Amino acid sequence: MGEMPEEPGPALSGRGVFRSFIDLPRDSTAKTLVVSFLVCLVCSLVLSVSTVILRPIRVANEKAAQNALVATLLTDPSSGGEAESSEEWVVELASGERASGIDPATFDPLQAATEPTTGRSIPPERDIARIQRQARHAVVQIVRRDGKLHALVLPVYGRGYASLIRGSVVVAADGNTILGLAIHEHGETPGIGSEIERADWRDSWVGKQVRDGQGALRLQVTMDESEPGPEDAPFQIDGISGATRSSIGVGNMVRFWLSEDGFGPLLERVRAGDLR
Amino acid sequence: MTDFVRTLIRPIADNNPVAVQLLGICSALAVTKSVATALAMSVALGGVLIVSSALISLLRKVIPHNTRVVLQITIVATLVIVTDQLLAAFAPQISSQLSIFVSLIITNCIVLGRAEGFAMSHSVGESVADAIGNTLGYALLLTAIGAVRELFGAGSLLGFTLLPLAKNGGWFEPLQFLDRAPAGFFLIAGAVWVLDWMSRRAPPAVQRPGGEKG
Numbered sequence: 001m002g003e004m005p006e007e008p009g010p011a012l013s014g015r016g017v018f019r020s021f022i023d024l025p026r027d028s029t030a031k032t033l034v035v036s037f038l039v040c041l042v043c044s045l046v047l048s049v050s051t052v053i054l055r056p057i058r059v060a061n062e063k064a065a066q067n068a069l070v071a072t073l074l075t076d077p078s079s080g081g082e083a084e085s086s087e088e089w090v091v092e093l094a095s096g097e098r099a100s101g102i103d104p105a106t107f108d109p110l111q112a113a114t115e116p117t118t119g120r121s122i123p124p125e126r127d128i129a130r131i132q133r134q135a136r137h138a139v140v141q142i143v144r145r146d147g148k149l150h151a152l153v154l155p156v157y158g159r160g161y162a163s164l165i166r167g168s169v170v171v172a173a174d175g176n177t178i179l180g181l182a183i184h185e186h187g188e189t190p191g192i193g194s195e196i197e198r199a200d201w202r203d204s205w206v207g208k209q210v211r212d213g214q215g216a217l218r219l220q221v222t223m224d225e226s227e228p229g230p231e232d233a234p235f236q237i238d239g240i241s242g243a244t245r246s247s248i249g250v251g252n253m254v255r256f257w258l259s260e261d262g263f264g265p266l267l268e269r270v271r272a273g274d275l276r
Numbered sequence: 277m278t279d280f281v282r283t284l285i286r287p288i289a290d291n292n293p294v295a296v297q298l299l300g301i302c303s304a305l306a307v308t309k310s311v312a313t314a315l316a317m318s319v320a321l322g323g324v325l326i327v328s329s330a331l332i333s334l335l336r337k338v339i340p341h342n343t344r345v346v347l348q349i350t351i352v353a354t355l356v357i358v359t360d361q362l363l364a365a366f367a368p369q370i371s372s373q374l375s376i377f378v379s380l381i382i383t384n385c386i387v388l389g390r391a392e393g394f395a396m397s398h399s400v401g402e403s404v405a406d407a408i409g410n411t412l413g414y415a416l417l418l419t420a421i422g423a424v425r426e427l428f429g430a431g432s433l434l435g436f437t438l439l440p441l442a443k444n445g446g447w448f449e450p451l452q453f454l455d456r457a458p459a460g461f462f463l464i465a466g467a468v469w470v471l472d473w474m475s476r477r478a479p480p481a482v483q484r485p486g487g488e489k490g
Contacts, residue, residue: 032340039347043354050358057365190375
C-alpha cells in the first residue's frame with residue numbers, strides 16, 4: 001500500500017514503462033489511481049455519447065406526448081369533423097401582440113428568461129408561480145376551426161412542491177373559459193404530488209372561468225372542504241388531498257400565467273375580439 | 277448438471293434474490309401493480325445486472341482492492357443511466373410508468389450484491405450465468421406478484437380484461453387493497469413462506485446459501 005512505482009531506468013523504452021506498470025501489484029497507489037481514472041473516463045464517455053445520441057429522440061417523444069395530450073383536450077365530441085388548423089405564434093407577453101423575428105421552433109423560454117434582453121424579473125409579491133424570471137415572449141398555439149378562432153394553447157410553468165411543473169392551459173375563443181389543463185413534466189413525489197397528472201383532476205378544470213364579470217382573476221385551486229357557493233363554483237377547482245402543495249402550486253402557476261404578468265394582455269385582446 | 281446450469285438455476289428458486297435473500301424489495305413493491313411494468317422492470321434490471329456482472333468480472337483482476345466498490349458503483353450507475361435513457365427514447369410509455377424506479381436500480385442491492393459477492397471472484401461465463409439466473413429469479417417473482425395484483429386488483433392480465441369489473445357492467449369487484457404498495461409486501465411475505473416451506477421439504481442435500489449480503 002502506498003508503494004511508489006519504481007522509477008524506470010533511462011534505458012527503458014515506452015513499451016518497457018507499460019510492461020513495468022502492468023507488473024505492478026494491483027493495489028499499488030499508481031495502479032489504483034490509473035485504473036480508477038480509466039474506468040471513470042470510459043464511463044463518462046459512454047454517458048456523454050448516449051446522452052447526445054438519444055436526446056433528439058427523447059425530445060421528439062416528449063413533444064409527441066405533449067401534442068397528443070393537448071389534442072385530447074381540444075377534441076370536442078359535439079363538433080363533427082370540422083376543419084381544424086393550428087398555428088404557432090410567438091407572442092410578446094406585455095402587449096399580447098404577435099412578435100416577429102423569433103423562430104417558434106427554437107425558442108426556449110427558460111433560456112430566454114435568464115438573459116437581460118430577452119427576459120425580465122418578476123416582482124416577488126406577484127411571483128406566485130415562484131419562477132423569479134420569465135421570458136418576454138412565449139410560443140402559443142392558435143387553433144382555428146372552420147377558419148374561426150377555437151382555442152389558444154398557452155404554455156405555463158411554475159414551482160410545485162418539489163420541482164418545476166410544466167404544462168399547457170387551453171383557453172376557449174371567449175378568452176375566459178378553460179378547455180383543459182395538461183401537465184407535461186414534473187418531478188413531484190411519485191404517488192403523492194404526481195397525482196396532479198390524474199385524468200379526473202385534469203377534467204375538473206374543464207369549463208372553469210378565469211375572470212368574473214368585473215374582470216377580476218378568480219380562477220383558483222382551493223383545499224376548502226365545503227361545497228363552494230354558486231358565486232365561487234365556476235372559478236374554483238378542488239385541490240387534491242394528499243397533494244395539497246403540488247395542486248396549489250399548479251393553481252398558482254396557472255393563475256400567474258393568466259394574470260397581467262402572463263398572457264393577460266393576449267387574453268384581453270381575445271376577449272375584445274381583436275384576434276380571430 | 278453442469279456448473280453453468282447450476283449457477284443459472286440456483287437463484288431462481290433456491291436462492292431467489294427477492295424471496296430468499298430479501299434484496300430489491302423496494303422496487304418489487306413499487307412496480308408490481310401490473311404484469312407489464314413488472315416485466316419491463318425485470319428487463320431493465322436484467323440488462324444492467326448482466327452487463328455489469330460481465331464487465332466487473334472481466335475487470336476483476338485489475339480493479340484495485342481499495343476502490344473496488346466505488347468502481348463497481350461507477351460502472352453500475354453508468355449502465356443504469358444509459359438504460360433509463362434508452363427506455364425514455366424507445367419505450368416512453370413504459371418509461372413514464374416506471375418513473376424513478378429505473379434510476380433507482382442503482383440502489384437495488386441485487387446488482388451491487390452480485391457484483392461484489394459473485395462477479396469479483398468468478399469468471400465472465402459464470403458471472404453472466406449468475407446474473408441471468410438472478411434476473412430470472414427476480415422476474416419470476418415480480419411477474420407472479422404483478423399477475424396476482426393486476427388480476428385481482430384490476431381484473432385484467434397484461435391489459436386484457438379477464439374478470440369484467442362491476443363498474444364496467446361486469447360482476448367483479450376489484451380488491452382495492454392490491455392496488456396499494458403494501459399489498460406487495462404481503463405477497464412477497466407469502467412467497468418467502470412458500471419458498472421456505474419448499475426448501476424444508478427438499479432433501480437435506482440442498483445447501484442453504486449464506487453469507488452473501490447486498
